[in-house]
Amino acid sequence: MAPDPHAGHDEAGLDAAVTRAVARAAALVRDADALLIGAGAGIGVDSGLPDFRGDHGFWQAYPPLAARGIRFAEIANPHSFDADPALAWGFYGHRLALYRATVPHEGFAILKALGASLPHGAFVFTSNVDGQFQRAGFDPGHVVECHGSIHHLQCTRPCSDAIWTADAVRPEVDPSTCTMTPPLPACPRCGALARPNILMFNDSRWLEARSESQYERFTAWRAQAQRPVVIELGAGNDIPSVRRLCETQRAPLIRVNPREPAVAAGKGVAIAAGALDALRHLRTALAT
Numbered sequence: 001m002a003p004d005p006h007a008g009h010d011e012a013g014l015d016a017a018v019t020r021a022v023a024r025a026a027a028l029v030r031d032a033d034a035l036l037i038g039a040g041a042g043i044g045v046d047s048g049l050p051d052f053r054g055d056h057g058f059w060q061a062y063p064p065l066a067a068r069g070i071r072f073a074e075i076a077n078p079h080s081f082d083a084d085p086a087l088a089w090g091f092y093g094h095r096l097a098l099y100r101a102t103v104p105h106e107g108f109a110i111l112k113a114l115g116a117s118l119p120h121g122a123f124v125f126t127s128n129v130d131g132q133f134q135r136a137g138f139d140p141g142h143v144v145e146c147h148g149s150i151h152h153l154q155c156t157r158p159c160s161d162a163i164w165t166a167d168a169v170r171p172e173v174d175p176s177t178c179t180m181t182p183p184l185p186a187c188p189r190c191g192a193l194a195r196p197n198i199l200m201f202n203d204s205r206w207l208e209a210r211s212e213s214q215y216e217r218f219t220a221w222r223a224q225a226q227r228p229v230v231i232e233l234g235a236g237n238d239i240p241s242v243r244r245l246c247e248t249q250r251a252p253l254i255r256v257n258p259r260e261p262a263v264a265a266g267k268g269v270a271i272a273a274g275a276l277d278a279l280r281h282l283r284t285a286l287a288t
Contacts, residue, residue, distance in 0.1 A: 021271045022278065025231075025254040026285035028269065034120035034225035037111055038246040040127055042234020042257065046105040046276035049098070049130065051234070062091065064178040073201045081156050081195050089180040092196050093171025096150050099130040107279040108136035111231070114286075120225045123218055127241045129198050142221065144214040146241050148198040154207045155187035156195045163197050163210050164188070222249075229254065230268070233275040236260055 115122025253268030
């Protein structure tokens with residue numbers, strides 16, 4: 001007898017193991033009174049954003065940097081603003097424009113609706129600096145950006161603790177060289193070069209007050225939630241900030257990750273799928 005090509009899949013073509021995992025995840029959400037969303041770079045892939053996974057992925061997104069052999073950890077570094085300000089701002093200016101132009105995918109709306117259905121709502125903890133949750137309509141007061149935000153600036157020195165919005169920055173970047181056309185953003189207090197308020201590699205200059213305030217709001221929210229459920233999406237092990245936070249909540253964990261979905265025994269549910277696909281199926285499971 002010929003093998004059934006549909007064996008192991010449901011009518012929607014979803015892997016049977018993923019289908020069972022989604023059903024278990026729906027049960028956990030139904031029992032919760034609050035939703036903690038942990039998000040890594042993988043959540044933005046369905047919106048068309050690069051996740052810079054390894055040098056190959058990074059260089060695909062930035063060919064001029066590939067041609068010069070400049071790695072992500074070298075350009076995403078405060079010393080790049082000292083060595084080549086136009087190149088450093090070319091990289092970050094391009095990303096700033098990209099994130100402003102990107103429309104968050106449907107999964108963000110699904111998460112927002114899930115949070116709205118629970119008594120204590122949702123709180124977001126993300127390592128992403130792109131501001132996509134705020135763009136999708138999440139309450140900015142319920143978001144922790146643990147690595148900072150590209151939509152805010154600080155002095156490169158820094159001359160003070162000031163952090164200000166990047167709204168006035170309108171970057172013009174030469175795609176052939178990945179350099180930003182002057183004038184480059186400057187500190188309004190001392191006139192030195194400004195930089196994004198992002199925690200970079202080997203960064204002793206990052207001003208963390210804005211993120212610290214976000215942590216304080218999260219701590220207050222978390223104290224109110226008695227039965228939270230954690231949905232973690234697209235967070236890897238390379239920089240495990242999101243994973244660590246999600247794993248220490250003493251709450252059921254729903255981990256959505258197509259490459260690294262494993263969850264410790266008895267701690268939650270692993271869904272080996274992309275964020276948007278998993279969230280769509282979770283919404284369907286909750287509606288039945």
